[in-house]
Amino acid sequence: MTDEQSTNLHLPLADTSCWEDTTVLSPADYLIVGAGITGINAAISIKAHAPAARVIVLDRGSWGEGASFRNAGFACLGSPTELLADLQDGQDDLVWHLVEMRHRGLQQLIRRVRPGAMELTRCGGTEFFSRDEPARWEQTLDQLSMLDHHLKQITGRKEPHFIPTQSDGGFRNGFGQILIADEARIHPGKMMMRLHEMARSLGVMILGGVAITGWTNTGSGIDVQTSTGHVWHTRRLGLATNGFTRRLMPELEVVPARNQVFLTQPIRGIAWDRCFHAHQGYIYARRVGEQLLIGGARHIDPIGETTDVPGTTPEIETYLLDYLNRHFPVLGGTCFVKRWSGTLGVGSKKIPVIREVGQNIFAAVRLGGMGVAIGTLVGEQLSEMMLNS
Numbered sequence: 263m264t265d266e267q268s269t270n271l272h273l274p275l276a277d278t279s280c281w282e283d284t285t286v287l288s289p290a291d292y293l294i295v296g297a298g299i300t301g302i303n304a305a306i307s308i309k310a311h312a313p314a315a316r317v318i319v320l321d322r323g324s325w326g327e328g329a330s331f332r333n334a335g336f337a338c339l340g341s342p343t344e345l346l347a348d349l350q351d352g353q354d355d356l357v358w359h360l361v362e363m364r365h366r367g368l369q370q371l372i373r374r375v376r377p378g379a380m381e382l383t384r385c386g387g388t389e390f391f392s393r394d395e396p397a398r399w400e401q402t403l404d405q406l407s408m409l410d411h412h413l414k415q416i417t418g419r420k421e422p423h424f425i426p427t428q429s430d431g432g433f434r435n436g437f438g439q440i441l442i443a444d445e446a447r448i449h450p451g452k453m454m455m456r457l458h459e460m461a462r463s464l465g466v467m468i469l470g471g472v473a474i475t476g477w478t479n480t481g482s483g484i485d486v487q488t489s490t491g492h493v494w495h496t497r498r499l500g501l502a503t504n505g506f507t508r509r510l511m512p513e514l515e516v517v518p519a520r521n522q523v524f525l526t527q528p529i530r531g532i533a534w535d536r537c538f539h540a541h542q543g544y545i546y547a548r549r550v551g552e553q554l555l556i557g558g559a560r561h562i563d564p565i566g567e568t569t570d571v572p573g574t575t576p577e578i579e580t581y582l583l584d585y586l587n588r589h590f591p592v593l594g595g596t597c598f599v600k601r602w603s604g605t606l607g608v609g610s611k612k613i614p615v616i617r618e619v620g621q622n623i624f625a626a627v628r629l630g631g632m633g634v635a636i637g638t639l640v641g642e643q644l645s646e647m648m649l650n651s
């Protein structure tokens with residue numbers, strides 16, 4: 263061995279094999295950050311239009327750490343008080359445009375994922391008004407036919423969407439409720455698993471445990487840096503990072519909003535089946551088999567819940583347990599056996615950010631509390647930008 267050869271033995275070696283460089287790490291045509299409903303739908307739509315393209319989805323979580331696997335699973339267009347609160351901002355066209363997006367998005371989701379595969383149950387919904395809310399009840403009733411008119415125009419439905427009834431519906435301390443006809447619940451985990459399977463079957467490579475830390479535009483494309491130290495080269499980059507976006511692009515107006523969720527132990531003979539909404543959508547509940555899921559209430563701690571750090575707090579847990587005991591037809595002593603949180607992406611406007619954010623870089627983020635409804639559509643729009651730029 264010559265001196266030169268022996269020195270070469272001590273040169274740093276690349277930490278990847280030539281086999282990895284030419285497979286896992288080989289350049290992408292389209293690289294998407296975020297394996298939630300938006301990112302995976304974008305990948306599926308790209309493959310539908312460009313089957314030969316190399317499409318990679320990277321996520322820092324093992325299977326996605328965002329809201330898509332952690333939400334309540336309501337397939338809904340918005341409850342009456344939620345829509346009225348949105349209309350108060352004076353941007354009526356925007357509100358109805360969003361409702362239309364929800365309607366179209368849900369239709370697209372159902373075309374992509376068979377209802378049975380995500381346990382879609384057309385259970386209807388109810389907006390509940392407690393005895394402390396007679397004024398809110400009256401104000402909502404005054405506006406109900408206006409809301410119904412707009413919803414019918416959007417959905418083409420002939421029968422009313424909203425049916426007020428002053429019965430307590432079996433809930434305690436109730437003043438009235440508005441039944442929501444066209445609403446369903448799904449199993450978000452099964453929806454996401456089906457979307458992941460579909461993407462993989464089309465040849466999309468989905469890798470978990472890889473956080474994107476930054477990127478460099480090289481002129482011929484983009485080098486994407488990651489927490490693992492590996493760099494992927496791609497022609498086009500798509501950000502579907504929703505509530506975590508500000509860690510990558512603080513200049514985009516996307517604010518994280520934590521949402522806490524709690525699950526009771528099984529309750530024998532739950533008498534109601536509908537999706538439950540109260541207080542402008544801030545409180546929601548549904549059945550999960552014989553268990554009851556209740557969540558939200560971020561309005562009681564808006565500052566504390568403006569975070570993308572996961573976790574639950576005693577303050578919100580106590581509030582929701584108290585709410586459940588005051589209003590739900592369950593015997594006392596109910597306790598939570600499971601708790602988790604998810605991160606929403608919100609902002610001063612409720613509309614998502616869907617646009618080019620740099621040369622060959624696109625974002626589809628800020629889906630608020632309606633990503634089950636609009637995620638498929640927003641993913642499709644991300645794919646169109648990435649394909650057609």
Ligand SMILES: Cc1cc2nc3c(=O)[nH]c(=O)nc-3n(C[C@H](O)[C@H](O)[C@H](O)COP(=O)(O)OP(=O)(O)OC[C@H]3O[C@@H](n4cnc5c(N)ncnc54)[C@H](O)[C@@H]3O)c2cc1C
Pocket residue numbers: 295296297298299300301320321322323325326327328329330331332333334335336337338472473474475502503504505506507510520521522523557603604605606626627629630631632633634635636637
């Ligand atoms: C508790 C809760 C209840 C909800 N209930 C409903 C409901 O009933 N109906 C409804 O329509 N909507 C609901 N939503 C909203 C809905 O879940 C979201 O709008 C939707 O899931 C957003 O999907 P997404 O793919 O855009 O984002 P996400 O699902 O949040 O996915 C973003 C992904 O990006 C990844 N990521 C972020 N940064 C990086 C990085 N630097 N590198 C790599 N990966 C990264 C994250 O790990 C994450 O997996 C709820 C949300 C929550 C939290």
